[in-house]
Amino acid sequence: MKITVKLFAGFRENRFKVAERELADGCTIAGVLSDLGISEPELGVALINGRHVTLDQVLSDGETVSLFPKVGGG
Amino acid sequence: MAELLAWLKERAKGDLLLWADQLSAANRFKVSVRDVENAALENGLLPARYQRNRNMFCLDDQLKLFKSKVAVIGCGGLGGYIIEELARLGVGTIVAVDPDVFEEHNMNRQLLATPDFLGIKKVAAAARRVDRVNPAVELLPVGLAFGMDNGKRILEGCHVAVDALDSIAVRLELAEICQEESIPLVHGAIAGWYGYLMTQYPGERSLQKFFAHNSQESGLEKHLGNPSFTPAVVASLEVAEVCKILLNQGTPTRRRCLSIDLYDMEFVEIEC
Missing domain, CATH: 3.40.50.720 (NAD(P)-binding Rossmann-like Domain)
Structure with a gap:
């Protein structure tokens, strides 16, 4: 299935802002992270079509995933 | 307090209280500049340091911030x-x-x-x-x-x-x-x-x-x-x-x- 992945902030470094990825059916957010070489603790928020989702959320063809890194400094 | 207030009102430029007067009032009436600010704001006087705030915040707003x-x-x-x-x-x-x-x-x-x-x-x-x-x-x-x-x-x-x-x-x-x-x-x-x-x-x-x-x-x-x-x-x-x-x-x-x-x-x- 085809998934549009949008990356934000530091996730763009050495990757991309937006890209279409071909992923196996039944792929989850965790699967997208592993496809991109992002470790789970690096993730702040994942959205599917603008809605907050958890790591085990299964994707459907044509959906858009947005990934924001975790930021904790002050 | 009434004396302080009368003094502040006499010194005020319009409804603005200049810093020098805020300081003088504190010395003269043996209170803190904080007390003077409180008295001023509660009685319709704006410490002049806030004059560029005033088109965004009314005097009541400035008092609310102070409190x-x-x-x-x-x-x-x-x-x-x-x-x-x-x-x-x-x-x-x-x-x-x-x-x-x-x-x-x-x-x-x-x-x-x-x-x-x-x-x-x-x-x-x-x-x-x-x-x-x-x-x-x-x-x-x-x-x-x-x-x-x-x-x-x-x-x-x-x-x-x-x-x-x-x-x-x-x-x-x-x-x-x-x-x-x-x-x-x-x-x-x-x-x-x-x-x-x-x-x-x-x-x-x-x-x-x-x-x-x-x-x-x-x-x-x-x-x-x-x-x-x-x-x-x-x-x-x-x-x-x-x-x-x-x-x-x-x-x-x-x-x-x-x-x-x-x-x-x-x-x-x-x-x-």
Whole structure:
């Protein structure tokens, strides 16, 4: 299935802002992270079509995933 | 008090009270400049330092700010600017919380970190700074690490808590205590070119949701560090939120998180 992945902030470094990825059916957010070489603790928020989702959320063809890194400094 | 008031009214230029007169009044009537400010604001006189605020905030607003108590948790990159801006805004009481002393690596970004303050407690430096910037503002220094054990006591009587922490785990403790004590919380976090802003009222759990997984780990800041400008930007956004909450004006960043990317200069709203 085809998934549009949008990356934000530091996730763009050495990757991309937006890209279409071909992923196996039944792929989850965790699967997208592993496809991109992002470790789970690096993730702040994942959205599917603008809605907050958890790591085990299964994707459907044509959906858009947005990934924001975790930021904790002050 | 009546004598002080009569004297202030006689000296006022229109409804403006000049700093020199505020100071003279304090000396003449043996009260603090803070007491003079209170008397002025309660009786329709605006300390002249706030005259450029007045088209945004009416006298009652300025009085409300003066009567407000705001806790700033963390006095580093974000906290230094937040305290500065709250004091200049005229927020009457600021509780500043931080257990640390200034170190050399703070000086690239932390407003209060100067060579003469190296080794000095951050909250002590904050108190000295506020005393110089706006002596009518009281800064209550708390040189402790904020946590579940002391949080309730630290936030007592505060109208807003401002997150300027550098730990996600402690942020979540702050959010829990704010929840219990019914105190609105303004969240800010930074790393490199990036940051987040979010405001949470009692009953809302956006922050807890945001950090639902892996809250014990640190974020992007661990390898990106922080430059001079990102803390200033996010701190200013946080103070704007505090101001709106205190005055019940405008639209805070509720049930959404603002993602701030200064590298690509993108501001994106995330629904929470």
